[in-house]
Amino acid sequence: MADARELIRDKRDGHAHAPAELEQFIARYMSGDVPDYQVSAWLMAAFLRGLDADETRALTLALLHSGRRFDWSDLGRPSADKHSTGGVGDKVSLPLAPLVAACGVMVPMVSGRGLGHTGGTLDKLEAIAGFTAELSKDQIRQQLRDIGAAIFAAGDLAPADRKIYALRDVTATTESLPLIASSVMSKKLAEGADALVLDTKVGRGAFLKTEAESRELARTMVELGTAHGVATRALLTDMDRPLGRAVGNAVEVAESLDVLAGGGPDDVVELTLALAREMLDAAGVDGIDPADTLADGTAMDRFRDLVSAQGGDLSQPLPIGAHSETVTAPRGGVMGDVDAMAVGLAVWRLGAGRSTPGGRVQFGAGVRIHRGPGEPVAAGEPLFTLYTDTPERFGGAIAELDGGWSVGDHPPPVRPLIIDRITS
Amino acid sequence: MADARELIRDKRDGHAHAPAELEQFIARYMSGDVPDYQVSAWLMAAFLRGLDADETRALTLALLHSGRRFDWSDLGRPSADKHSTGGVGDKVSLPLAPLVAACGVMVPMVSGRGLGHTGGTLDKLEAIAGFTAELSKDQIRQQLRDIGAAIFAAGDLAPADRKIYALRDVTATTESLPLIASSVMSKKLAEGADALVLDTKVGRGAFLKTEAESRELARTMVELGTAHGVATRALLTDMDRPLGRAVGNAVEVAESLDVLAGGGPDDVVELTLALAREMLDAAGVDGIDPADTLADGTAMDRFRDLVSAQGGDLSQPLPIGAHSETVTAPRGGVMGDVDAMAVGLAVWRLGAGRSTPGGRVQFGAGVRIHRGPGEPVAAGEPLFTLYTDTPERFGGAIAELDGGWSVGDHPPPVRPLIIDRITS
Numbered sequence: 001m002a003d004a005r006e007l008i009r010d011k012r013d014g015h016a017h018a019p020a021e022l023e024q025f026i027a028r029y030m031s032g033d034v035p036d037y038q039v040s041a042w043l044m045a046a047f048l049r050g051l052d053a054d055e056t057r058a059l060t061l062a063l064l065h066s067g068r069r070f071d072w073s074d075l076g077r078p079s080a081d082k083h084s085t086g087g088v089g090d091k092v093s094l095p096l097a098p099l100v101a102a103c104g105v106m107v108p109m110v111s112g113r114g115l116g117h118t119g120g121t122l123d124k125l126e127a128i129a130g131f132t133a134e135l136s137k138d139q140i141r142q143q144l145r146d147i148g149a150a151i152f153a154a155g156d157l158a159p160a161d162r163k164i165y166a167l168r169d170v171t172a173t174t175e176s177l178p179l180i181a182s183s184v185m186s187k188k189l190a191e192g193a194d195a196l197v198l199d200t201k202v203g204r205g206a207f208l209k210t211e212a213e214s215r216e217l218a219r220t221m222v223e224l225g226t227a228h229g230v231a232t233r234a235l236l237t238d239m240d241r242p243l244g245r246a247v248g249n250a251v252e253v254a255e256s257l258d259v260l261a262g263g264g265p266d267d268v269v270e271l272t273l274a275l276a277r278e279m280l281d282a283a284g285v286d287g288i289d290p291a292d293t294l295a296d297g298t299a300m301d302r303f304r305d306l307v308s309a310q311g312g313d314l315s316q317p318l319p320i321g322a323h324s325e326t327v328t329a330p331r332g333g334v335m336g337d338v339d340a341m342a343v344g345l346a347v348w349r350l351g352a353g354r355s356t357p358g359g360r361v362q363f364g365a366g367v368r369i370h371r372g373p374g375e376p377v378a379a380g381e382p383l384f385t386l387y388t389d390t391p392e393r394f395g396g397a398i399a400e401l402d403g404g405w406s407v408g409d410h411p412p413p414v415r416p417l418i419i420d421r422i423t424s
Numbered sequence: 425m426a427d428a429r430e431l432i433r434d435k436r437d438g439h440a441h442a443p444a445e446l447e448q449f450i451a452r453y454m455s456g457d458v459p460d461y462q463v464s465a466w467l468m469a470a471f472l473r474g475l476d477a478d479e480t481r482a483l484t485l486a487l488l489h490s491g492r493r494f495d496w497s498d499l500g501r502p503s504a505d506k507h508s509t510g511g512v513g514d515k516v517s518l519p520l521a522p523l524v525a526a527c528g529v530m531v532p533m534v535s536g537r538g539l540g541h542t543g544g545t546l547d548k549l550e551a552i553a554g555f556t557a558e559l560s561k562d563q564i565r566q567q568l569r570d571i572g573a574a575i576f577a578a579g580d581l582a583p584a585d586r587k588i589y590a591l592r593d594v595t596a597t598t599e600s601l602p603l604i605a606s607s608v609m610s611k612k613l614a615e616g617a618d619a620l621v622l623d624t625k626v627g628r629g630a631f632l633k634t635e636a637e638s639r640e641l642a643r644t645m646v647e648l649g650t651a652h653g654v655a656t657r658a659l660l661t662d663m664d665r666p667l668g669r670a671v672g673n674a675v676e677v678a679e680s681l682d683v684l685a686g687g688g689p690d691d692v693v694e695l696t697l698a699l700a701r702e703m704l705d706a707a708g709v710d711g712i713d714p715a716d717t718l719a720d721g722t723a724m725d726r727f728r729d730l731v732s733a734q735g736g737d738l739s740q741p742l743p744i745g746a747h748s749e750t751v752t753a754p755r756g757g758v759m760g761d762v763d764a765m766a767v768g769l770a771v772w773r774l775g776a777g778r779s780t781p782g783g784r785v786q787f788g789a790g791v792r793i794h795r796g797p798g799e800p801v802a803a804g805e806p807l808f809t810l811y812t813d814t815p816e817r818f819g820g821a822i823a824e825l826d827g828g829w830s831v832g833d834h835p836p837p838v839r840p841l842i843i844d845r846i847t848s
Binding site: 004005006008012035036037038040041042043044045047048049167169170171172173 | 430432433461466469472473594595
């Protein structure tokens with residue numbers, strides 16, 4: 001094959017790669033023939049020059065082929081999964097996986113840890129004492145058979161993606177549409193679900209800032225999934241505002257339990273049900289309303305079974321931060337908009353996120369939002385409670401929050417949570 | 425300072441860096457805090473987004489400050505140096521340094537090894553048995569005092585440049601105007617000459633292909649030198665055709681000896697004298713015609729002294745390749761144009777250049793050109809002789825040469841060797 005340097009030069013000059021070139025480049029990276037510094041130069045060239053649809057497909061396959069691919073077809077039930085492009089307060093996977101499992105569709109859910117201002121599903125679940133996401137293939141199979149759902153780390157699925165993702169993080173090459181799409185889809189194709197629903201975030205708290213970019217990302221991922229035999233569709237959803245009233249790790253588990261108990265914030269419930277309906281539909285299951293399954297406690301039972309199967313103990317109290325600080329209303333009126341990015345960064349400052357891959361997160365760090373956009377506010381009443389185990393972090397977090405919210409005289413415009421639906 | 429990732433992101437997004445940011449980035453690279461893979465991502469971003477004049481100046485200083493800077497002012501004589509941006513058959517440094525020294529101007533010449541299709545001055549000189557370019561500061565001082573010239577490897581001058589140059593080579597980020605300018609000028613500012621003349625190549629065999637780019641590079645380097653107190657000027661010279669009749673390592677030393685003996689190809693003599701006059705003028709020396717110094721053998725004596733001081737033995741035969749192959753004229757007529765790039769690549773294929781930094785070169789590999797553009801040619805007479813120690817390389821070399829020359833009925837257009845002169 002061409003020297004890695006020639007591949008980098010081609011992309012630098014805006015030329016398209018042949019599929020076999022990308023396949024060999026990734027294989028040689030994994031074998032140690034191509035070093036990090038050549039891959040990072042290529043990543044920057046790809047970031048700035050772009051990858052076309054064929055290249056994105058080839059890169060996805062190259063990442064997929066770096067590891068194993070699961071197959072659950074022998075279990076005799078349909079399977080489906082969901083992926084979110086990452087949002088502030090997005091704990092939907094926690095109620096969604098058991099809910100869909102309770103409706104008869106298996107959910108083999110590869111999940112990640114967070115980096116930057118959005119948390120990862122695994123960081124949230126690991127706030128539960130004893131919970132582990134490091135499952136063997138046999139454990140996953142057992143859980144899918146017994147409970148219908150498993151939430152696990154990628155392990156040996158798409159190992160090249162993990163290596164490249166870590167490199168993208170430290171070389172400012174994360175926010176690239178084809179790099180995001182191939183990263184997500186390589187893992188999701190590897191996990192072996194029949195159907196996939198993408199929750200593609202739009203707005204201030206999303207990775208891609210414009211609706212046009214998010215729409216393009218959704219379309220690219222739907223095409224990639226469909227081309228590989230996975231029934232894929234996407235919802236474009238709002239991420240200008242945080243999702244729900246809790247952002248962080250343990251506080252989001254608590255809110256998820258509220259949703260599974262039939263309560264919880266309206267937006268979290270609405271999105272959970274919409275995604276559940278898409279997953280059931282994409283998996284070819286009809287005649288079941290997930291709202292009933294949520295209301296009658298079946299989904300909660302499945303969640304408890306899942307946590308218990310993965311070593312977690314929900315009888316122990318959630319480790320919400322030992323220290324708290326409250327931001328109160330400077331005047332009475334109506335709560336204005338709440339900026340998802342400001343809240344995400346505040347929570348990150350409190351210790352809930354990591355700034356380097358593999359770093360530790362504080363399970364207790366988080367923010368509770370007491371008044372949502374448009375709700376009446378009395379002067380002096382609590383608007384936000386911040387939690388952390390390291391109180392010296394309050395100053396920085398409150399500074400991030402500052403300017404990200406307001407109290408005024410009129411409610412902010414109402415926006416739909418679900419903006420659009422994209423199918424192949 | 426900002427995280428390296430933020431610096432990369434800024435350049436990725438087309439923002440300009442503050443001088444202190446670049447200084448710290450390079451310092452942290454040298455201390456090991458910033459790894460290769462972050463620098464290579466930054467290099468690609470800088471390649472594609474560019475660096476403005478202030479950033480180029482700051483980068484030059486950052487590279488300069490990574491090592492020592494020589495000062496020869498106590499030796500009581502003016503000093504000057506020349507730098508070529510790299511050409512095929514460009515052996516001018518070999519006769520030029522002793523010639524200028526013989527005219528009374530000291531030449532402390534930092535030189536490099538070649539990479540790709542253009543050879544390096546040190547690779548040529550090292551074809552002389554025993555020659556070494558690894559000189560200590562004291563050895564350089566001694567030679568400048570005794571002989572007036574020393575040609576040496578960068579050693580501890582601008583070590584950051586050496587590290588970054590090696591990284592640029594393997595990440596396809598070499599052909600960038602600000603990166604070239606800062607690399608060249610950091611070493612040339614460090615060597616401590618009072619004056620500097622740049623031979624900026626234009627044409628097929630040059631690194632930058634268009635005259636506009638070469639002109640811009642020359643202007644940038646003249647500004648950088650002038651801003652740092654070095655009297656700097658540039659000649660734009662033709663590199664569509666190879667310079668002289670010998671391209672390679674040992675064969676170029678042989679041609680240099682011809683020039684020093686008062687013979688040699690007209691173009692090599694013309695360029696050597698033009699650059700010598702510029703160096704003398706920039707160093708403030710007038711009333712001496714270097715043509716006389718070349719004709720009367722003084723320059724040859726200085727060359728022999730220099731080689732001898734640096735351990736070389738000119739009494740031993742030059743190691744011209746043991747195997748040769750001749751390309752003959754397919755018809756009679758007039759020699760057409762000879763493409764510098766084709767000849768450069770043929771010589772590289774014969775083993776004269778390296779494809780990885782630190783690789784070994786064949787001193788014997790080279791090409792002799794028997795008929796120059798416009799000269800009459802008889803059918804069957806030799807046009808090129810190729811030399812190598814590894815005869816299996818002839819096939820690839822002849823293939824590179826193919827299409828790079830022709831025999832026709834009319835001479836090709838005459839072009840001036842010296843295209844323009846650029847001063848501050």
